[in-house]
Amino acid sequence: MESAPRVESFPPFADDRSRIVILGSMPGTASLRAYQYYGNPRNYLWRLLYALHDAGEPAERYEDRLAFAAGRGIALWDVLASCVRPGSLDSDIREAVPNDIPGLLRRYPGIRVLACNGSKSYGEIGRRYREAPELEGKTVIRLPSSSPIPTPSYRGFEDRLDAWRELLGPYLTK
Template sequence: MAEYEHHEQPFAPVFDENSKVLILGTFPSVKSRANNFYYGHPQNRFWKVLAALCGELVPQTVEEKKSLVLRHQIAIWDVIESCDIIGSSDSSIKNVVPADIAGLLCKTQIERIYVNGTLAKTLYDRFALPATGIDAVKLPSTSPANARFRLEQLIESWRTIL
């Protein structure tokens, strides 16, 4: 049986002073950590959804992904700074240390916050909402575990970020 491991957030938030929209995930998966960037699992549909919404090709490299979000005034980060987790299982997450989302907001023009999935919403509401005062809109997860949503449905649901 897999054991709990403690992990620190391996990625800095992607943002600049022009960012107006923040998209928050929960915590990077094992595949994302191995691929050194957010939503690095090849079956995660995050980058396909964003590319479709922005009218661009799906970015392949970390630099292309950063460039895509920044060109469209989007910031990305996770709700969790560190936690104990078994593999990539969001349901196993415990001992959460939240990310300083309010601190990030002070450095940007972010007006709207979206969360990628139910757990990200729950954790945002618990840890960040009291400090930010900005309600986050829950979007359906782009994770491969969310087989209920086809890519076209995700794109339609995520259209609200525009």
């Protein structure tokens, strides 16, 4: 039996304008291959961000998508630095090594909201960093995953958008 590969997340995408960090768990295989945050064209993340800002369809170029996020105070990173995982499912993650989320918050003190993209990232933040002083006074939100895989509560894009609008909308810069 062949063992699953150890995969590594990307460096944080953040700058001094960042007010919200969207935290995934670990990029999926399509994103890792493309070396892009949410690089799987089926993932809803970019559509969600553009829709939340009434900005139409996401830009074609990845660099333009990143500029769009940065211009609205949105940073991107993953809770995990590396893990062993066959495929893209969070449920298959093993031997996880966390990223330095407290270090990110020290480097970018303007980040006030940690928006966890799915239950895995939310659970990891709570389990690993609940007592971290850097999280004191920050808002931690559990968003439904931007993955296109249907769940009992979230069947597609529209119901995810409604939830993201309700949970994250109050913190967005228009």
